Amino acid sequence: MSREVTNLDAKNATHRGRRLALHFTRLALFVGVIALIHLQHARLAVRRRAQPFPAVDMQVVRRLFPAAQSLAVHQGGRGRRRVLHSSGPSLGFVVQTSPTSDHLIGFSGPTNTLIAFGPDDRIIGIEILSSDDTSDHVARVVDDKAFMDSFDQMTWEGVSIRGDVDAVSGATLTSLAIRESVIHRLSGHRTSLRFPEPLTVVDARALLGEANSIEQDDDLLSLWHVKDARGLEIGSILRTAPFADNIVGYQGPTETRIFFDVSSRVVGVSIGKSFDNKKYVNYVRDDEYFLALFNELSLAELAGLDLLDAEIEGVSGATMTSMAIADALISTAEQQRLAIEAAGQSAPIVNWSLRDFGTAAVIVGGLVLALTSLRRKKFLRTSFHFVLIGYLGLINGDLLSQAMLVGWARNGLPWSTAGGLVLLSVAAFLVPMTTGRNAYCTHLCPHGAAQRLLRNRLPWRLRVPPRLSGVLKVAPALLLVWCLFVAMGRLPFSLVDIEPFDAWVFRVAGWATISIAVVGLAASLFIPLAYCRFGCPTGALLGFVRLNAHSDRWSHRDSLAAVLLLVAGGFWILA
Ligand code: SF4
Structure with missing residues (x-):
């Protein structure tokens, strides 16, 4: 008896091992295709950047x-x-x-x-x-x-x-x-025509005595990073040029440097080259009290500084020059703040809006329903379908689609601008990969929810003969093949037009996506989940990465995925 149990355990372990090995192989095929789409796009982007002056129509x-x-x-x-x-x-x-x-x-x-x-x-x-x-x-x-x-x-x-x-x-x-x-x-990305000289270590040592090297920021050209002998950053310098080159004191602009420590607080201000009156500039240069007035401020605080409220007065004998310098500091800080926001550098990795939090709340609700026994409560399920259709679909327009997934595979995830949608996609793929439940299709997709609500609304339904059903089920896979060819071959076709999901943002939707949505929903009145079963490439993709009872068997889908990886590799080699 115990030997039989041992044999059974060994058999189960082998089965589990094979199941996991094939599942990870499948995921590797999926990740491989995504990686190739990304690498090819990155290579083309590098080539584009290498052109000094890209063509303009x-x-x-x-x-x-x-x-x-x-x-x-x-x-x-x-x-x-x-x-x-x-x-x-x-x-x-x-x-x-x-x-x-x-x-x-x-x-x-x-x-x-x-x-x-x-x-x-x-x-x-x-x-x-x-x-x-x-x-x-x-x-x-x-x-x-x-x-x-x-x-x-x-x-x-x-x-x-x-x-x-x-x-x-x-x-x-x-x-x-x-x-x-x-x-x-x-x-x-702009340089100053009036103050084109780069900053030097000597400039940096004016206020950061341990400076050993200085580097211009790759994205924000007015910002310079200062490092010590060990290569550790000890502070940064923000130049007022070119942001404030248009701020003129008595007879010209002055280039001023704002020094920040590692906690991004101002530790001092120094005066660089100037087109203003030399005598007046020297008055300001020598006025330690005036130059220290901005110490301890953060970039945002300096940007929002009101000189009147702060009772900052000019340097006696050089009022216009000193006040122009003060204006330049504030203007520079404000423009740098905007530039950093635009570059996504100071923005948190996830810069969520109310819409993103709303989507996240729906995701949590959907996952709770999908992964617990609550999914058996019909009232809860139906009510949640209305939430998906009304909020996630019609208000937010947050649905996965091939156009979006291909775009993200090429360009990366837009965490900072579409955090909720990214989270929805992560949940859509991770949950079936790890739990075996396709929670997105069953409890998060507005288009699936609409089909479920329409199901059984008519007293009779169409039965699709098994042979025809087998043929129709090939359509989603063919659409995935098409998506790969468009993505890797950079074919001029819009992937939005092969799915119904953009129709949920009906104010901007084109006729193709609206037609697919209407036909798919109408069909689901007669054939339960008609579009999901016979038309949806996104559902097919989620089904492919799902851990399921048959994950231990190599299927036609796996063979197709392997061929697609080879095709993608071929495109990449030939590009
Ligand atoms: S199969 Fe497609 S339409 Fe259906 S629920 Fe899944 S993603 Fe939505």
Whole structure:
């Protein structure tokens, strides 16, 4: 008896081991395809960045400069290009947000925006050059004149977010990313023409005595990191140039350096080069009391400092120069704060809005229902379906889709702008991988919930013959194959149009996605969960990574996944 039990235990252990080994193989295939999509996109992005001046479509330029004939390299550099009239004179200049702002992802990818400056160096408009984001969302942004005009008349140095212009309704993530990319492109990457010299270790030692090396920040060019002999950062220096080059004292601007310690508090201010009156600048340079007035402030506190409220008066005999320096410190701190926000550097890794917290609450509710015996309570289940449809679907538009997953595989997860949606995706994949329950399809997907509510609404239903059912069930897998070819081959097809999920954001949805949604929901009146069973690639993908009773057997799906990995590898090698 005990030998039989031992044999049974050994058999079970072998079975469990095989099941887990195959499950991890399956997950490795899935991760391998995602990794190849990401690597290929990263390689193309590197190639794009390697081009000193990526091509700009003149048709787009002419929407902002109707008389434009050609573009020429601008002497100011940094990717600026002069816009030339056919007769020669310059009409202004343009810059594009890519590749500088490519890390700012909207719904499913970054957008390359053209920023046009008129002859007076003020923005006259922006135009979308290209986008990896969802086309319907981008179209919605382009149609929003108030949003597209929201940077008009701003200068390169003074670019900021206009408080009276909101994100575009129905395309919130896309519009926020476009806005952030414009600000990041201009705020994070500009150099001073008046104070072009780099800071040196000697400059750093003025207030950070142990300075041994100094490096300019990769993204925020006014910020310099100071390190000691061991290579440890001991503080940083924020230059007022070029942020405050337009603030003139008695007869010119002054470049001032704000020193921060490792806890990001001001430890002192020093005066650099100046175009102001030399005597007045020296008065300020020698006034230790005035220069120490800003000590202990954080960047945000300095940005919000009111000179009147703080009773900060100028240096006697050099009032205009000293007050201009004080103004420059505050203006620089404010613009740096905005630039850091746009670059996502000071923002917490997860910068959640009310919408994200709402989505997180729904996820928790869905998981509790899916993973406990509460799922058997019909009333709770049905009530939750209405929450999914009304809140997660119609209000938030938070649904997984292939367009979104491919976009994220290429560009990374938008934790800071779409935390709730990212969390939903993590839950959707992790739960079936680890527990075997496809909680997303059963308890979180609004489109699945709608089909479940429609089920059995009619007194009769259609029976799909087993053979036809077998053929129809191939459709989701074929759609996944299509998604891979579009992703790896960079084919110009929108993945939004092969699924019904964008139709939940009906204000921006195209006819293809709406048609699939309507037909799928109508079909579910006759055939329970018709779309889920015969049409959904996202459901098929979640089913593939799910740990289940048959995980110990190599199936056709596994063979297909292995072939797709090879295909993706082939694309990657040939790209
Ligand atoms: S199969 Fe597709 S539509 Fe159905 S619940 Fe799952 S993700 Fe939603």
